[in-house]
Amino acid sequence: MGYSAKKLIRLVDGMPAFPPSVYRILQLTSDINCEPKDLVRVIDHDPVLTLKLLQLVNSPYFGLSRQIGSIRQAVVFVGINTIKNLVLTIAPMEMLSRQGTDNRWMENLLAHAIGVGVIAKHLARRCGISEVEATDYFVAGLLHDIGKMALHRFKPEDYKDALRLAKKKGLPLLEAEREIFGVDHAQVGAMLGDKWCLPVELVVSMEKHHDWNPNLSLLQDCVYAANLMAKRLRVGNSGNDTPEHLPRELEQRFGAKIEELVGTLGDLSGEMNFTQILIHP
């Protein structure tokens, strides 16, 4: 059937804007000398971000001896730097939580997105990327399937048709999406990324996460590989989970075949659980 270009533009326009607060936080924190009060002001004016932050600060991970009820109080009790780093972890997750988690399929997809984020970060560390930069890899992994969420949100029934079609004919989901929508989730993700003014590297990573070529960056390679690894591990469910192998060049880059790489991950459950808190109140 397929959608016209006009409809697709409407689809992208209908998607929620990248929350301005999140954008502002990423901007502010790129300066090491950013004023703490500016940061607090942005968080304070965003109820969702505030709620997530308070949930985390009050979680057993912090082990505080008292209840924290406001962001300013959190800054006093755990320090501005820790809050800043925490917000940097939460901010991108905001994107997903605001898409809504109205059914089981979406929850599985979220679990998959988190898994890919966690694994991409692991691969980044393995390649000697610093902890600070590794967060970008997590974000890239987290957002790689955002196009699926967009299509599903736009036309849930049609999206189910695409899923059914893929299953029935044994097609890659990407092809089934193209057949139904005239566009696939990788393309939609990249369009959204553009609309949200995300860094180009992130946009390309969304666009190419099923279409590897040797000219991609390390971040894009990590997301590509993390996606395949998450499917092998059955972390969440992305809708197409046929096990695939890594291209030979990627095996060389990571110094291992996919089976061995999966073996290096260890237990991800702690990290997965923690991240789930960010999404499910």
Place this chain on the structure above:
Amino acid sequence: MKVKFWGVRGSIPTPGPSTVKYGGNTTCIEVRTDDNDLIILDAGTGIFPMAMTLFPELPITCHLFISHTHWDHIQGLPFFIPSFIPGNTLRIHGAYDPIDRRDIREILSGQLQYCYFPVREAELKARLEYVTLKERQVAQAGSATVTNILMNHPVLCFGYRIECNGKSVFFTGDHEQLYNIYGPDDPEYHEYEQYMTQKNQAIVEFIRGVDVLIADTSYTVEDYPAKKGWGHSTYDANIAMARAAGVRQVFFTHHEPTRGDAALEKVFQDAMDRHPRQPGDPEFALAREGLVFEL
């Protein structure tokens, strides 16, 4: 109880002719209970010379409390010789890292990755036990009890209070006096001030009446404006804290790495002159490598 300083330098070891008197090793403090239980506060480079004195006592149980895992507080740990010898027990306590979601074991075993250190954790022959502490969780260390409170530093950092037979020691770890992130004209100023008062009071109450306070005193009031937010306190802030908490003896530590012996004594004397002695004041002194204090 007995306290001995093995490392009093902040941030980075500073060997050399200008630090001979006070020492260049980073934070490590040995505390002995009356029953000779061994408690070690932080594992900076000072832990290495300390470890060399332990041989006659082996096998030994060490209760190590890590205030936080910045390099200068853990750098000596891989060289803690008793870890390599069977029969010893090393019980390591510290906070969780909520940003990268790692407990104290995961953080410290990271330090023993092959690219950093040739011996893996699994190859250490001593018995290693890890205790990831929550705030105010009580830990038993032989005949002493150790409790903690969260201090103000750019990572979760615990200050530890050690008590045994009616004697007590508090070590701040790294700590910066709280400051208001708002200006007096901002509408949020007063609310923030209130939270600061609460937190300050909680710390002062926690320290109240200790026999010995060992406090991160990296900066002078002149240094401070350029170092605000770096997570360290001034002489003046610690004098005020010690007075408020009614402690008996204060040791200033975590000396600024660029300050040689003469400069250190000068800034200490300046601070003492700025705050003339009042009735009931604690004794103030600079912590010095090798210094032993009996409670």
